Amino acid sequence: xxxxxxxxxxxxxxxxxxxxxGVVAGSLLLSSVLSxxxxxxxxxxxxxxxxxxRAHVEAIRPLVHDAxxxxxxxxTQVDAIAATRGPGLVGSLVVGFGFAKAFxxxxxxxxxxIDHMEGHLFAPRLEHPGYQPPAVVLLASGGHSQIIHVPExxxxxxxxxxxxxAAGEAFDKLARFMGLGYPGGPAIDRAAASGDPTAITFPxxxxxxxxxxxxxxxxxxxxxxxxxxxxADMVPPxxxxxxxxxxxxVDVLVxxxxxxxxxxxxxxxAGGGGVLANTRLRRRLxxxxxxxxxxLFLPSxxxxxxxxxxxxxxxxxxLGDGSRSGWDADVDPGLRLG
Numbered sequence: 001x002x003x004x005x006x007x008x009x010x011x012x013x014x015x016x017x018x019x020x021x022g023v024v025a026g027s028l029l030l031s032s033v034l035s036x037x038x039x040x041x042x043x044x045x046x047x048x049x050x051x052x053x054r055a056h057v058e059a060i061r062p063l064v065h066d067a068x069x070x071x072x073x074x075x076t077q078v079d080a081i082a083a084t085r086g087p088g089l090v091g092s093l094v095v096g097f098g099f100a101k102a103f104x105x106x107x108x109x110x111x112x113x114i115d116h117m118e119g120h121l122f123a124p125r126l127e128h129p130g131y132q133p134p135a136v137v138l139l140a141s142g143g144h145s146q147i148i149h150v151p152e153x154x155x156x157x158x159x160x161x162x163x164x165x166a167a168g169e170a171f172d173k174l175a176r177f178m179g180l181g182y183p184g185g186p187a188i189d190r191a192a193a194s195g196d197p198t199a200i201t202f203p204x205x206x207x208x209x210x211x212x213x214x215x216x217x218x219x220x221x222x223x224x225x226x227x228x229x230x231x232a233d234m235v236p237p238x239x240x241x242x243x244x245x246x247x248x249x250v251d252v253l254v255x256x257x258x259x260x261x262x263x264x265x266x267x268x269x270a271g272g273g274g275v276l277a278n279t280r281l282r283r284r285l286x287x288x289x290x291x292x293x294x295x296l297f298l299p300s301x302x303x304x305x306x307x308x309x310x311x312x313x314x315x316x317x318x319l320g321d322g323s324r325s326g327w328d329a330d331v332d333p334g335l336r337l338g
Contacts (some may be wrong), residue, residue, distance in 0.1 A: 001005045002189035002245055004099070005335075006025055006028075006316045006319075006335060007025070007026070007079035007316055007319050008023065008024070008025045008073065008078050008079045008080075008082075009025075009047045009079060009082055009311070009312040010023050010064070010067065010078050010082070010312060011023075011024070011081075011082045011119075011309060011311030011312025012064070012081075012083040012099065012100045012120065012198070012308050012311065013083070013096065013116070013307060014060070014083070014095050014096030015088025015092060015093055015096075015116045015290065015306060016052065016143070017040075017041055018033075018034055018036060018054075018305065018306045018307075019035040019055065019059040019060055019063055019096070020063075020124075021033050021034075021060075021067040021068070021305055021308040022063050022067060022073035022309025022312050023067050023068065023070075023309070023312060024126065024309055024312040024313050024316060026153040027125045027313060028126075029127070029309055030071035030073070031071040032067070032307050032309040033063050033066045033095040033145040034306075034307060035047035035063055037051070038056060039183045040052075040127075040130020041182065046176075049092065052091065052092050053089070053092050053094070053095055054280060056096060056229060057095055059097070060095060060099050064099075064103070068289075075107060076107065078107065078113060080110040080313055080315060080319055081101075081103050081104035081110075082100065082111070082114050082314070082315030083097045083100030083111075083112075083311065084096060084097070084119065085097060085113030085114060085115065085325075085329070085332055086115065086309055086334065086335030087115075087117070087143070087144070087332060087333055087336070088331075090331060093331040093333060097113065099330075101114045101327065101329070104316075105107070105201055105212065105283065110159045110319065110324050112315045112319070112323060113325040113331075114314045114315055115314070115335055116306075117137050117139055117144060117146070117157070117337040118337060119272075119278075119311045119313045119314045120272030121139070121150060121337075122300050122310055122313040122317065122324075123272045123303045123304070123309075124298065126299070126309055126310070127300060127311055130297070131268070131270055131297040132264045133150045133152045133153060134149075134150060134264070134268065135150045135266055135269065135270050135297075136148070136149055136261050136264060136266050136270075137269070137270045137272065138253060138269070138271040138272075138273075139206070139271070140168065140253060140274075140275035141168045141274045142168030142172060142183075142185075142274060142275075143168070144161075144166050144273065145161060145167045145168055146158055146162075146215075147159045147257055147260045148159070148254055149264050149266070153317050154267075154321065155338075156337050158275065158337065159211045159260045159264075160209075161207075161212060161213065162213040162214060162215060163213070163214050164214050165219060167213070167215060167274070167275045168274055168275045169215070170215035170216075170313050171183075171185040171249070171275070173219055175188050177223055177226075178226070178242070182236075185274060185275060185277070185278060186188070188247065188279060189248055189278050190233075191242035191243075192239065192245075192274075193239070193243075194237075195240040195242050195243030195244055196246070197243040197244055197246065198247070199236065199237075199241075199243065199244050200225065200244035202218055202248040203221050203256075204251055204252050206252075209261055210259040210263070211256050211263075213253070213256060215249065216304055218245070218248055218249070222245055222324045226241070234280070248282045249275075250278070250284050251283060253285075254281070254284045257269060258288055261292070261294060266294075268296075268297065269297070270297040271285065271287065271304070272299060272310070274304055274305045275304075276299070276301075276304040277304040277305060284296065
């Protein structure tokens with residue numbers, strides 16, 4: 001058992017284009033290391049699955065050793081090994097899952113396959129000891145946008161989800177269209193700092209559906225607006241466009257999250273996923289939570305994005321309820337939370 005009051009777990013996350021390894025003891029973060037593939041994919045304007053899988057193969061072994069070294073423990077002191085089972089890119093998932101399973105077999109330790117999105121649910125626990133269910137959790141990333149009611153750990157009800165593009169996907173596509181580069185979320189966040197979020201009114205979709213999300217209409221509206229402006233030789237300042245896009249996405253995410261708060265009556269809101277690193281979203285969530293007297297638990301930006309520590313944190317909970325994955329377990333690229 002670790003000093004954090006729980007088992008020492010090494011977690012591996014390779015669902016997309018980041019190779020990440022973390023070590024936790026209960027809810028105590030011991031280490032979190034990551035190998036970024038941003039430069040490898042930037043020239044393609046998005047993630048290339050084959051490139052991602054090969055990069056995971058190259059990075060995973062040294063990262064595991066680095067995570068153990070930073071945690072100050074020997075591999076024999078680990079109580080269990082965990083890895084992301086899904087959802088994600090199948091080639092990427094297979095690399096981390098297979099390595100973790102083999103490592104656990106070699107050490108004669110329990111192995112657990114963890115839902116990537118459940119990992120994001122647990123990420124705030126690594127920095128906020130007061131974060132406990134019941135809670136409403138906003139999960140927003142490049143591939144997923146969901147609003148989850150968590151009445152207790154291990155029980156999850158999806159209240160709303162995107163019916164088309166995820167929030168992070170919308171950021172990426174619009175940033176690419178505007179020539180801001182990849183990844184799009186941080187690029188638009190930076191550009192928006194010099195802009196006016198009220199300069200252009202872009203649509204907020206699904207106003208008649210309290211929890212569901214949609215961002216494809218926003219993408220169409222922005223590209224149409226910019227095309228018309230270009231034809232009229234009246235292109236608005238880039239910062240204003242970025243800030244207005246960001247505001248449209250943030251408005252919807254915040255409104256739908258607190259609609260869920262009203263519906264469930266919970267007093268806690270948490271978040272996870274790369275979009276939660278967005279500075280405007282974090283500020284708006286904090287403002288609304290303060291106005292409503294709701295506790296807010298957001299991971300630091302480094303733990304919002306994909307990381308191995310969140311996978312280990314979720315695995316710690318499941319070790320406690322007796323869960324284990326068999327040696328015949330396999331990845332599930334289409335895994336759904338709950």
